[in-house]
Amino acid sequence: MSQMVATKLILTFMKTFSTFQQAKQIHAQILTNDLTRLEPLFIHRILLCDITNYKTISPYVISILHHLRNPDSFSWGCVIRFFSQKGQFIQAVSLYIQMRKIGLFPSSHAVSSVLKSCAKFEDDLCGVSVHGQVQKFGFNSCVYVQTSLLDLYSKNGDVLTARKVFDEMAERNVVSWNSLLGGYIKGGNLDEARCFFYEIPRKDVISWNSMVSGYAKGGKMEQACYLFRQMPERNLVSWNTMISGYVDCGSIGSAREFFDAMPKRNSVSLITMIAGYSKSGDVDIARELFDRMDDKDLWSYNAMIACYAQNSKPNEALDLFNGMLKQEISLHPDEMTLGSVISACSQLGNLDQWHWIETHMNDYGIVLDDHLATALIDLYAKCGSIDKACELFHGLRKRDVVAYSAMIYGCGINGKVSDAVELFEQMVGESIDPNLATYTGILTAYNHAGLVEEGYRCFKSMKDNGLVPSVDHYGIMVDLLGRAGWLDEAYRLIMNMPMQPNAGVWGALLLACRLHGNVKLGEIAAQHCIKLESETAGYYSLLSGIYATVGKWNDAKKLTIGVEGKKIIKIPGCSWTQLE
DNA sequence: ATAGGGTTAG
Structure with a gap:
């Protein structure tokens, strides 16, 4: 394949190859471009690309590169840029390394692209080594390379080094300023960011957007709004930034006002x-x-x-x-x-x-990353495969509060209370603060084991960790106290709740009354349940069950009439993702 | 023929 044809192919891939329809067009182009002298394997591969996702085309792009007789700096640059733009950062960096290995001198374009990819890694080893090469190869006066470098340090949170690069730059443009502004904002120092913002000589809409976003991310919506109104020019991103800020601080109403007011969405x-x-x-x-x-x-x-x-x-x-x-x-x-x-x-x-x-x-x-593995721990644990959950838990790269909470809850519902307690202590030992979901898990464990005093002590310790129990935590406690027969204590707990008890809480009391044959509290609980969820049939049958156990057959009979077709009783659930 | 900055998620 000639150098020119191949390069064209790479560019075509980059510009248009994103959907199946477009893939088909490329197929046609390849066929009409008389590329039949290509190696059969290569043609076969291209023709095989039944592609709907750009991830799949990576091998083809690389294979084009490898089919060039003498790929030059430009060809490599195109491919590196391709991967950097498509979000395949590891590929981009690995291609850059390959290019260096065969001794090619990188172009400033390639270096900028690879630095952008390095900026996406948590680890800054990659970026630092490219930085070394930048200095060695003398890209010191290239504003593109220097700005990508400065952006790399900004994004990795090393504002001091970013500032150093910025100060040493021979030439700066608004992108360089914006990049460092982004660094200050990411560091959370809004005062410093604001000072820097006002120093920017020719602010563009991105400078303004960054500053507005800084305020929005810091929860300072009044200041964000004030700046937004002052903007000389607003684009879609400016409006989206405001919406996102209001959504983050829970003001969906204000978000909607901006959404409705924006000229284009x-x-x-x-x-x-x-x-x-x-x-x-x-x-x-x-x-x-x-x-x-x-x-x-x-x-x-x-x-x-x-x-x-x-x-x-x-x-x-x-x-x-x-x-x-x-x-x-x-x-x-x-x-x-x-x-x-x-x-x-x-x-x-x-x-x-x-x-x-x-x-x-x-x-x-x-x-399978840690996020997925954590979701799977929850799934397997809830389906009773606690061993599989455990295996996933031990395979995690980093165990955070969500992973611990899922695992503790898993142990709880699978009756492994001592494991749950051990995990809880291990977590605290690693200085990870328990959250509401963690307590749901550990309380569920105590509940499952019927350990009333331990559970109650744990419940009361929540406020030592600065947590306010949610209605679900009260539900578990009522269930725990109730099942153990402490019905009056459970009722007193409900009466002292700082929020309105829901059907789950009253349902737990009702269930306990059924278990211990308490008509008086059972009637109160059932009344509340029916008021909150009148279409649930389970409440009626529980109440009638209470009457039956104490021999009040007539009352029991009355209740069983007309409950067919109603929902069965709802068991209080729990979710990690919503509880902060 | 190729490069750098701002908005969306658990």
């Missing part, structure tokens, strides 16, 4: 609003916005599937997920999608759907 605006409504529990409004989107991409589906998963609508989450796979141009799920899907499976106690997905993981190019 894109998918980011809609996705941000969907996430906002998901947080406020308005699933129907979120779905309305989702349906309004013309071209739904992976991010849109992920937002909506997550919304269902987080709002206890696992069936809807799975339906949407399956719908996404069955589309004409099917979207490939990613780690985020599967995280929500696993959570939905877990809420349903459905391992089958996961096992089906598991066999397709490789096709999707998904690797």
Whole structure:
């Protein structure tokens, strides 16, 4: 293949190859370009690319590079830029290393691209070694290279080094200023950022957006809004930044006002609003916005599937997920999608759907990261496979509060109370602060084992950790006290709750009254349950069960009339993702 | 023919 044809091919790949339709067009182009003298294997590979996801085309792009007789700095630069732009940072860096190994002098374009990729890694080893080469090869006066370098340090949180690069730059432009501004904002020092912002000689809309975003991320929406109003020019991103800020601080109403007021909206605006409504529990409004989107991409589906998963609508989450796979141009799920899907499976106690997905993981190019493993710990534990959960837990790279909480809860519902307590102590020993979900887990463990005093002590210790028990924690405590027969204590706890008891709390008391044959409290509990959830049949049968155990047959009989077709009793659930 | 900065998620 000639150098020129191959380079053209690379560029075509980069510019247009993102959907199946476009892939087909490329196939046609390849055929008409008389590339038939290519090695048969190579042609075969290109023709085989039944592609809907850019992840799949990486081998083809690399294979084009390897089929060049003498790939030069430009060809390498194109390919490195391709991977850097498509988010395949490891590939980009590895290609740069290969290029260096064969002794090619990198172009400033290639260096800028590879630095951008290095900036995405947590570890700054890569970036620092490229920095060394930058100095060795004399890119000191290239504003592009220097700015990417400065941005690398900014993004990795090393503002001091970023500042040093900035100060030593021979030439700066607004991108360099914006990059360092981003560094100050990421470091959370808003005062310093503000001073720097006012020093920027020719601020553009991105400088303003960054500063507004800094205030928004710091929860200072008044200041963000003040700056937003002062902006000489606003674009879509400016509006989206404001919406996102309001969503983050829970002001969905203000977010909506901005959303309605903005002159134009894109998918980011809609996705941000969907996430906002998901947080406020308005699933129907979120779905309305989702349906309004013309071209739904992976991010849109992920937002909506997550919304269902987080709002206890696992069936809807799975339906949407399956719908996404069955589309004409099917979207490939990613780690985020599967995280929500696993959570939905877990809420349903459905391992089958996961096992089906598991066999397709490789096709999707998904690797099991810590987030997914944590979701799976929860799923396996809830489905009773505590050993599998344990195995995943020990395989985690880093164990955070969510992982510990899922594992503690898993031990709790599987009757391994001592393991749960041990994990809890281990977690505290690692200076990880327990959150509300952790307490749900440990209290569930005590509850399962019937350890009333330990559970009660633990419940009371929550406030020592600065936590306010939620209604679900009260539910578990009422269940624990009630099952042990401490019915008056359970009732007193309900009466002293700082919030309105829900059907789960009263249901737990009702269940306990059924267990211990307490008519007086049972009637009170049932009354509340029926008032809160009149369509649930289980409450009636529990109450009638109480009457039956104490011989009040007539009362029992009255209740069994007309309860057919009502829902069975709801068992209080728990979710890691919503509890902070 | 190729490069750098701002907005979306658990």
